[in-house]
Amino acid sequence: MSGESTTRTAPGGRAAQRISGIAVALGLVLFLGGFAWGAVVYRPYTVPTGSMVPTIKIGDRVLAQRVDGDEVRRGDVVVFKDSSWANAPMVKRVVAVGGDTVACCQKGKLKVNGKVIEEPYLPSGTPAEIMDFPTVTVPDGRLFLLGDERDNSVDSTAHLTDAARGTVARAAVSARVDAVVWPMDGMLARPTGFEALGPLSSPGPLRTVVALVIAGMVLVLGGAAYGSLAKRAAAARAARTRTKEPAGAR
Known part of the structure; x- marks a missing residue:
C-alpha cells in the first residue's frame, strides 16, 4: 500500500x-x-503627416474608437474621409458642430459661438490660426475641423471657398482617436477648452x-x-x- x-x-x-x-x-x-x-471597438491608424503635432506626430500609431458621426463632440480628434479633401482617411480635430459659428482670430485664439477657446494642445507659442478667416456658420449635420499644427494643416480653412464652407458631413466620420499607442504616449488629453459650449465626449473603454x-x-x-x-x-x-x-x- x-x-x-x-x-x-x-x-x-x-x-x-x-x-x-x-x-x-x-x-x-x-x-x-x-x-x-x-x-471590435477600436481601429488602428498610422498618421502620415504632421498636421496634428504635437498631439499626434508623423508616423504615430493611434487607436480610434469606432463611432457614429452623431456621437462626435467639439474637441474630438476624429478619423474621417471626404472625397473632396482626399482619397484617404484623415485625422483632424473638431472645433465646431452644426449650428455653431466659428471664426479666427482674437489675440491669436479661436472663437466658437463668440467664446474664445483655450487650446493647450496647440504647439507652444503659436497662434490658433496663422490666417484669419471670416465667421463661418456650420450647417446642421456637418463639422468644422482643424489640425493642431495650424500652420501645416490642410483642414477646413483650406476649403472655405467650397459650397460647404470647409465643413465635413458627420457621416464622413468613422472613428474617434482615444490614444497614441506607438510611441506609448497614452490617452489624449481632454479638450477642456470646449466645456463651456456643451458636453465633451467620454473616453472609450480602452483602459478597461x-x-x-x-x-x-x-x-x-x-x-x-x-x-x-x-x-x-x-x-x-x-x-x-x-x-x-x-x-x-x-
Missing part, C-alpha cells in the same frame, strides 16, 4: 492543481476577451480593455507558475515521506 500511495497526488497537491487550472482558464478568458473586445488583457496575462502566468511550484513541492514532500518510511515497509 505504501508503494501505491507514492504514485498518488496528495490532497494539497490536487487542490493546488485545480487552483492553477482555474487561474489559467480565467486568465485566458480575460486575455482573449480583452483582445476581442478591443478588435488594457486592464483585462493585463489581468488575463498575470493570471495565466501566475497560475502556470503556481501549478508548477505546487507540483514540485508535492513531489518533494512525497520524496521526504519515502525516505522516512522503515525499510521493511517498502
Whole structure:
C-alpha cells in the first residue's frame, strides 16, 4: 500500500492543481476577451503627416474608437474621409458642430459661438490660426475641423471657398482617436477648452480593455507558475515521506 500511495497526488497537491487550472482558464478568458473586445471597438491608424503635432506626430500609431458621426463632440480628434479633401482617411480635430459659428482670430485664439477657446494642445507659442478667416456658420449635420499644427494643416480653412464652407458631413466620420499607442504616449488629453459650449465626449473603454488583457496575462502566468511550484513541492514532500518510511515497509 505504501508503494501505491507514492504514485498518488496528495490532497494539497490536487487542490493546488485545480487552483492553477482555474487561474489559467480565467486568465485566458480575460486575455482573449480583452483582445476581442478591443478588435471590435477600436481601429488602428498610422498618421502620415504632421498636421496634428504635437498631439499626434508623423508616423504615430493611434487607436480610434469606432463611432457614429452623431456621437462626435467639439474637441474630438476624429478619423474621417471626404472625397473632396482626399482619397484617404484623415485625422483632424473638431472645433465646431452644426449650428455653431466659428471664426479666427482674437489675440491669436479661436472663437466658437463668440467664446474664445483655450487650446493647450496647440504647439507652444503659436497662434490658433496663422490666417484669419471670416465667421463661418456650420450647417446642421456637418463639422468644422482643424489640425493642431495650424500652420501645416490642410483642414477646413483650406476649403472655405467650397459650397460647404470647409465643413465635413458627420457621416464622413468613422472613428474617434482615444490614444497614441506607438510611441506609448497614452490617452489624449481632454479638450477642456470646449466645456463651456456643451458636453465633451467620454473616453472609450480602452483602459478597461488594457486592464483585462493585463489581468488575463498575470493570471495565466501566475497560475502556470503556481501549478508548477505546487507540483514540485508535492513531489518533494512525497520524496521526504519515502525516505522516512522503515525499510521493511517498502
